[in-house]
Amino acid sequence: MALISINQPDDYFEKIYNIHIINGFTNNSSVPLVVWCISSDNVDLGGRALQERDEFSWSVKSTFWKNTQFSCTMKFDNQRRSFQAFQRRRDIQRCYPTRECFWLVKEDGFYYSNDEIYWRKDFNWTLN
Template sequence: MKIFFLLFLLVSYIVFMSSKHPHPELKYLTFHGITYQIRVVNGFTNNSSLPLVIWCASSSDDDIGGRALQEGDDYTWDTRLSIWSPTPAYSCTMKWDRTRKKFEAFQVPRCSSSGSPIRKCSWLVKEDGFYFSNDECNWVKDFSWRP
């Protein structure tokens, strides 16, 4: 009986703590966490001779590496949020010819409106700027290469 009572207290505490999380969209967070997929797609047209170079890292200085993306290629990684770990942030630096642009690739509030088990945070990079989508159907231009 003591074990059941202790288990009940533990589960109650976890549920209470998850409801007090600074990100309200995480109130339905499970023990396994919520998985977010971050995806950056080269949406350029006719740039096969000049790749789009991407390099990304987390806020905890976890370098996740980079790639040279040809037309239509993507760079994708997953992150999992849980009540046990701090919310990571990911920033990426894009290089196209001599132009560079650094941006926040992952922000929880933007990527949380999807109802699927894996939430998407997608970027489509084009010649005129960076487009964001959390469903990969509706793209909105977020910013240009130049300020």
């Protein structure tokens, strides 16, 4: 009987992702973008009030066996929207290769990028 040993790096099944939420409003409003995020494990990141161009970021340790998720609620003036800021099954590919997940929140919706150069609009403030 042959025994094969495969040595994997310690972090082979664990990856660190950095999530960024940026206030991309350009109307010079004194009203902040209010952000509140919580994980699927009930880790509450608390609320933040972001002025124009401010950023809120955190790191997520994601494992192969668990679908780590962070849900965030955004509020600006009279608009409110909740969304998945990080979902391992969805973002393992789209945050690749940088493991950086950027969200730019603007007047017309929510934009995603993994490099802050190319942005793709993911959805609007209102549910369709």
